[in-house]
Amino acid sequence: xxxxxxxxxxxxxxxxxxxxxxxxxxxxxxxxxxxxxxxxxxxxxxxxxxxxxxxxxxxxxxxxxxxxxxxxxxxxxxxxxxxxxxxxxxxxxxxxxxxxxxxxxxxxxxxxxxxxxxxxxxxxxxxxxxxxxxxxxxxxxxxx
Amino acid sequence: xxxxxxxxxxxxxxxxxxxxxxxxxxxxxxxxxxxxxxxxxxxxxxxxxxxxxxxxxxxxxxxxxxxxxxxxxxxxxxxxxxxxxxxxxxxxxxxxxxxxxxxxxxxxxxxxxxxxxxxxxxxxxxxxxxxxxxxxxxxxxxxxxxxxxxxxxxxxxxxxxxxxxxxxxxxxxxxxxxxxxxxxxxxxxxxxxxxxxxxxxxxxxxxxxxxxxxxxxxxxxxxxxxxxxxxxxxxxxxxxxxxxxxxxxxxxxxxxxxxxxxxxxxxxxxxxxxxxxxxxxxxxxxxxxxxxxxxxxxxxxxxxxxxxxxxxxxxxxxxxxxxxxxxxxxxxxxxxxxxxxxxxxxxxxxxxxxxxxxxxx
Numbered sequence: 001x002x003x004x005x006x007x008x009x010x011x012x013x014x015x016x017x018x019x020x021x022x023x024x025x026x027x028x029x030x031x032x033x034x035x036x037x038x039x040x041x042x043x044x045x046x047x048x049x050x051x052x053x054x055x056x057x058x059x060x061x062x063x064x065x066x067x068x069x070x071x072x073x074x075x076x077x078x079x080x081x082x083x084x085x086x087x088x089x090x091x092x093x094x095x096x097x098x099x100x101x102x103x104x105x106x107x108x109x110x111x112x113x114x115x116x117x118x119x120x121x122x123x124x125x126x127x128x129x130x131x132x133x134x135x136x137x138x139x140x141x142x143x144x
Numbered sequence: 145x146x147x148x149x150x151x152x153x154x155x156x157x158x159x160x161x162x163x164x165x166x167x168x169x170x171x172x173x174x175x176x177x178x179x180x181x182x183x184x185x186x187x188x189x190x191x192x193x194x195x196x197x198x199x200x201x202x203x204x205x206x207x208x209x210x211x212x213x214x215x216x217x218x219x220x221x222x223x224x225x226x227x228x229x230x231x232x233x234x235x236x237x238x239x240x241x242x243x244x245x246x247x248x249x250x251x252x253x254x255x256x257x258x259x260x261x262x263x264x265x266x267x268x269x270x271x272x273x274x275x276x277x278x279x280x281x282x283x284x285x286x287x288x289x290x291x292x293x294x295x296x297x298x299x300x301x302x303x304x305x306x307x308x309x310x311x312x313x314x315x316x317x318x319x320x321x322x323x324x325x326x327x328x329x330x331x332x333x334x335x336x337x338x339x340x341x342x343x344x345x346x347x348x349x350x351x352x353x354x355x356x357x358x359x360x361x362x363x364x365x366x367x368x369x370x371x372x373x374x375x376x377x378x379x380x381x382x383x384x385x386x387x388x389x390x391x392x393x394x395x396x397x398x399x400x401x402x403x404x405x406x407x408x409x410x411x412x413x414x415x416x417x418x419x420x421x422x423x424x425x426x427x428x429x430x431x432x433x434x435x436x437x438x439x440x441x442x443x444x445x446x447x448x449x450x451x452x453x454x455x456x457x458x459x460x461x462x463x464x465x466x467x468x469x470x471x472x473x474x475x476x477x478x479x480x481x482x483x484x485x486x487x488x489x490x491x492x493x494x495x496x497x498x499x500x501x502x503x504x505x
Contacts, residue, residue, distance in 0.1 A: 002453075003451075004490060007490060008487070008490035008491075008492040008494070009492075011494050012487075012489065012490075080450045080451065081450055081451075082449070082450070082451040083449055083451070083453075083455075085449075085453065085455060086449055086451045086452075086453040087453045089390070090386075090449075090451055090452035090453040090454075091451045091452070091453070093389070093390070093452060094450075094451045094452040103451060112489070137210050137213060138206075138207070138210075140213070
């Protein structure tokens with residue numbers, strides 16, 4: 001299974017934000033869409049960073065004025081991205097080992113989706129369920 | 145009117161497509177505690193079971209025994225099957241919306257992904273799905289004519305469908321006669337002059353997606369010897385590191401089998417099945433009649449993506465493999481249904497586009 005399969009199931013819709021928007025607006029988007037990260041795009045629609053809940057939490061204790069600060073002040077710039085052809089297993093390993101919760105998916109320079117660790121866990125769970133079902137069916141078929 | 149799913153107002157569900165997915169959806173719905181459901185399963189063909197009938201290889205009879213499970217589901221009083229009913233022709237989305245609370249599309253991935261290379265549409269270049277459906281007696285494909293008079297064949301892909309295609313091409317008529325293969329296919333393959341079947345994988349042996357029982361079976365063919373080039377089965381550094389990290393036993397076993405095939409001495413069996421790795425077709429070359437005459441291959445090396453997947457990257461080394469027949473088996477895609485939103489990018493019907501009443505969460 002690859003990332004394209006996950007996107008085909010969950011859809012390619014990504015909630016994005018601009019770097020000059022305020023953290024308060026980002027929080028509103030987190031709540032409205034029940035998500036934990038926003039992809040940051042510049043005027044040209046290029047991916048320039050990722051704003052995760054954790055970025056805000058990390059900055060908040062040192063910064064009383066965090067809510068009015070721009071997204072660009074807090075976002076992570078140096079991010080890892082996935083491609084639609086990435087294998088589910090490599091992505092699961094990378095996200096687990098590097099403690100990454102969200103991977104934007106980029107195809108030929110264009111943002112085409114986002115995969116969260118929840119999506120990866122769900123895909124793995126479904127995969128293993130499918131495997132167990134197949135094996136059970138094969139065992140039962142052998143008895144018929 | 146209250147929520148459907150009760151004795152007086154059962155949840156009425158239409159399932160389009162009577163393959164495995166359709167039956168599992170039906171089973172799931174019928175097993176819901178406290179939900180009264182009436183399921184009508186429709187199929188374009190007069191017969192149920194979809195890919196189990198038209199896709200599972202005829203020499204893998206045991207797998208087809210899974211239909212016993214589907215028969216149990218079908219025996220449920222809330223379940224009805226209507227064969228020979230084509231969505232979009234005999235019934236439209238509009239008709240179904242009037243009659244059902246829910247519509248589930250389980251029409252599968254019916255056609256193949258394109259290679260996207262020049263010459264792909266030459267005569268003699270086929271989707272593996274067409275060949276598979278043909279030897280399984282699918283009514284849409286039984287009139288197809290495959291020309292087995294060529295000595296060399298390429299099967300593009302190293303998944304289990306590619307293995308099925310290669311294995312059926314390599315089986316002796318005596319072996320095939322004991323299977324469930326369509327009579328006309330057995331007759332056509334009886335006159336096959338194929339001597340070499342080349343399976344082409346774009347990545348390395350550790351990334352090949354065929355499963356080990358299928359790979360092992362290739363080593364047990366009565367009339368064909370399987371071989372692998374030793375230099376193509378040697379593990380590159382990236383794959384070795386990935387494997388040391390994952391410690392995946394199935395991959396170790398796969399490599400063992402492939403290395404065994406690579407070390408095998410040539411025998412006198414009439415056919416050769418050659419499994420190639422790290423090569424991608426870049427062009428199909430035709431003769432004056434527009435018939436496939438060769439496939440041009442580029443040698444690949446592997447690189448790791450940021451997320452850690454090993455992917456092929458072409459080098460500047462090419463080779464030309466003369467072949468008269470090509471079967472493409474590099475993945476499958478769904479086909480749009482009339483009136484149903486279809487995502488062209490992923491070649492699927494996106495669940496959330498269709499009437500399921502939930503906002504993106």
